[in-house]
Amino acid sequence: MPSLNFKGKALVQNYHLLVPYHELKPVKAKSLTDKASLHDNLVVHGDNLKALKALLPYYHGGVKCIYIDPPYNTGNEGWVYNDNVSSPMMQEWLGKVVDREDLTRHDKWLCMMLPRLKLLRELLSDEGAIFVSIDDIEIHRMRSLLDEVFGEENFVANVVWEKGRKGDAKLFASVHEYVLVYARNKELILSRGIRWKRTKPGVDRVLAKYDGLRAKLKHNHARIREEMMAWYRELSAADAAKAHKHYNWSDERGLYFPADFAGPDDGRESRPRYDIIHPVTKKSCAKPSTGWRWDEERTQEALAEEPPRIHFGPDESTIPNRKTYLKEVTEEAALTVFYKDGRAATLLVEQILGKDAAEVPFPKDVESLADLLGLVADKDSIVLDAFAGSGTTAHAVMNLNQEDNGGRRFVLIEEKEYADHITAERIRRVIKGVPKAKDEALQKGLGGSFSFIEVGNAMQLESLLKATRCRLTRFWPVTFSTPRQARSSTRARSIARPASSARAPSMTCICFTRPTWSI
């Protein structure tokens, strides 16, 4: 398989193994809980390479969904290569801002990303997935890197996020960026029958409107239809609910759309062409030239239901249709292209944080993130963001929990000093309420708690190995002298594959586990 080469690759290929474990120190004063702990929602302040390594003993294989929005390497983000790799070339890189003039800027960026992606993969559960925001500058290199780290067989989608118009483009106006999606193990996810579905946008409002009309107009389905159509007409073209305007017929079962009943035009002469009798005229209805979609038995069953699942015209001259009820088809797979203007996200963070919001330019849109993460994160999942910025991921997780009464947890990592007054502060305000917010739920506050964690000093390996035993027996300080020994150890396997809901141990331990060797 062709692979990506860059300066320093050989030096960072296994660097994540050399990164020392660091202390994780809960800071009560910056937390929003009575008892700051590593089992809470977390905002971790520190470099994400150290933080991810430090979180590994607690969250290995336990994170269902990862979202990252790393520097796009535009040349003006002011990011600095800071990993202390023991090589003269890379020591030279330390502390220098990576700008547009830097001829090794792509190498440095790849050297920064590779060890972090390897640790992120270790944190993902078997059914987990990672979402990576990126734009045209590094998309092709990021995709090759993700192919290497996650395996190209685990590629799921390259989602195009259209963000809004730009006025002054000279050749092309670039109005989109990307979200790359990789599964930890796509084959396993599919073999377990897991499907990523979301509620179709706008459906909830259509069904709420319909329920209101049913309560008011009872069994007068003709009037309900008129009012539904009038309501759809009033909606703006951009309103997601308008996309369902063909759902305007009603019967005792609910709101439906008369779907095509014709068999596909595949040239099959054997398509069924039986008679369907019109319920009023008692004559055989007109037939589609390609025959019926269903065999006769299935159609008879649909006709026998109360109300029948076949829709008839006023007389036999109209070809009948199948009734598709909106409440039975509320979910769909997400699309690989979507539109969400970026400016709304900036305005929302300004509403929450005031002028401090400017410290994190271009925050991501909370609704779009909730839509993406909600595909994978179940009600009890852990969601991690290692490039947290203004904390949009935590906000999205809290919104998802509010919608479905879920108990998802978030783990955010941010290295800048604003981890407290931006990242954590947004979460504090979302929890407690934002009086100026337009959204009613945000005004009241979504409730909850989180612990603020500082990444502390590096830990000495010897002191870790002397640790008597971890409180959780699955996590045990074990050493193996060879990879083969580690691979065949049942103890290593139980560490390597904790149950997805495994509680993390309550003291730090170090595990020389199967995945450590196999990376």
Ligand SMILES: C[S@@+](CC[C@H](N)C(=O)[O-])C[C@H]1O[C@@H](n2cnc3c(N)ncnc32)[C@H](O)[C@@H]1O
């Ligand atoms: C593009 S911003 C993320 C914006 C975020 N998605 C939002 O909606 O606000 C990238 C963030 O990653 C942080 N970051 C960059 N390198 C990091 C590192 N090595 N460790 C931790 N955070 C880092 C930056 O400080 C910045 O806040």
